[in-house]
Amino acid sequence: MQDLLEYLGAIQPEVNKTLINEVSTLNTLVQPVATHILAAGGKRLRPLLAILFAKALGYDNKDIYPLACSVELLHSATLLHDDIIDDADLRRGMPAAHTLFGSTKTILAGDALLALANLIVSRYGNPKLTECISRAIIETATGEMAEIEYLRSTNHPQETYIDIIRGKTAWMIQASCQLGAIVAGADARQEQAACEFGMNLGIAFQIVDDALDFSPSAGAIGKPVAGDLREGKLTPPLHMYLATLQGEKRDKFLQKFADGSFTDAEVDAVAGEVRALGLDQATRDLADQYLEKAIDALQVFDNCREKTALNQTVDYVKNRSK
């Protein structure tokens, strides 16, 4: 992971400076909410991907930073809206913005960040970039809606779940890669490869997240263990778990999943069974299938330090434990 870590270390200060700089152009009323969500951290994976693809294709202009940060701002905007929707108390272990600033300011700050992302991209004067980021916002919102549509449902196939996470998580990661490729003047084949890498990495990222939801360490990062079970999201570990159930036990599970009536003790018991059956690991194996596709997509690109780092982001997603 040496190349990736060096890359991250090299770009993070400039990424954070750019984020602060862009947010400072917003009205002072919006800034505290925007600053709060950005200060909560995150690895800046999205800016990193944009920069890696741009550099892999020979684009070495420092003006890449605002473009790379646009997706991080977009991502922050969706987190603000999501936390209201989920009525979440915590985000990355910190109080969720709406618990500090109220729903009103949080909705509006999200809108301002969505627009700021678009405004930044428009400065590059390339309509392909604007189209890419607008499409990502639409697909993300649609994915989130689809997720809600299927809450507490156990009748849909795993493909439906994959479609949901394509929207809610993977599109924005794809957009990061695509923006980097477009700004570097990628040809159609290279741009397509960047999209395929991003989409598959994004799907895997979410699947690993769903596996981590059953990890005993989940509580340590400010999330309740098996939050997806509580919320009625049929993620891969639960889909596989359900397939192991029969008879009365299955009927009871279906009933409680449908009406959201699991007690804390029952949630812990299911989480324990999921782990005992190795279904968190089986979920990671599912993610690996998408990570292999992501690696394949990189074949189009010439060997370079950035390609090595991109391959290492795959390892990072594969191995992450929180």
Place this chain on the structure above:
Amino acid sequence: MQDLLEYLGAIQPEVNKTLINEVSTLNTLVQPVATHILAAGGKRLRPLLAILFAKALGYDNKDIYPLACSVELLHSATLLHDDIIDDADLRRGMPAAHTLFGSTKTILAGDALLALANLIVSRYGNPKLTECISRAIIETATGEMAEIEYLRSTNHPQETYIDIIRGKTAWMIQASCQLGAIVAGADARQEQAACEFGMNLGIAFQIVDDALDFSPSAGAIGKPVAGDLREGKLTPPLHMYLATLQGEKRDKFLQKFADGSFTDAEVDAVAGEVRALGLDQATRDLADQYLEKAIDALQVFDNCREKTALNQTVDYVKNRSK
């Protein structure tokens, strides 16, 4: 108003067709919410302004329609979010979207419409257009936040109020005019004039709205009379009313305005006094000052049917009674 009415009649079917067409590209999950807010109607003032400015500058391509509709979609997105923020039950006399579809879908449909507006504009391949619409979203969200910041305050000057409505209402009307001018290839002076027209028309539009809030007919369009007094917004009629108060009556008003404790009977009494003092008319006089600036801005443009219709939109804003 003949030219304006003919114009409206001529373009409205195509505007509505375009809106339906664009919304139909959204995922089927988002469509019912988007369709609901668009079906609630409205005069399509924003698309009209974009088309009038484009045509006044000689742009007669039918591809203007999606661009003109982008601001209407944006406007609809802000209405969806606003109704959640205000916890409004009604919008244009119909049930507000969030009361039918829930806050979650309504927030996400708003996000999707914001993004759709950007996506449509990006199709024109002109970064100036994208910058215009992104800036309008940011300024609108900022204006709405500023309005909330000054709720229940009576210490701020009228200029602060004007700054608030520049953002929350006028920027998007300005953007409609500016988009039409840009797409028609306006020179800097013409584009500036279109902006000045839109900004001043937008400010006047909101001030007239604030006067209408004290009209006895407000109830007929699904709004409570003197809603601004109930919500603690120091609009011009209330600013002027406050200036007439002295002694204990003033102290009592300030107290009740600050803590939102007016009874229905007290609200009706204040509304009656506002009307008896002619302050709703004085508010309309204030709007006239901005409408005159709007008319002045049109001097830059050659006489044509569209310029006549633009002058008539000024009359429409001046005289509207609901």
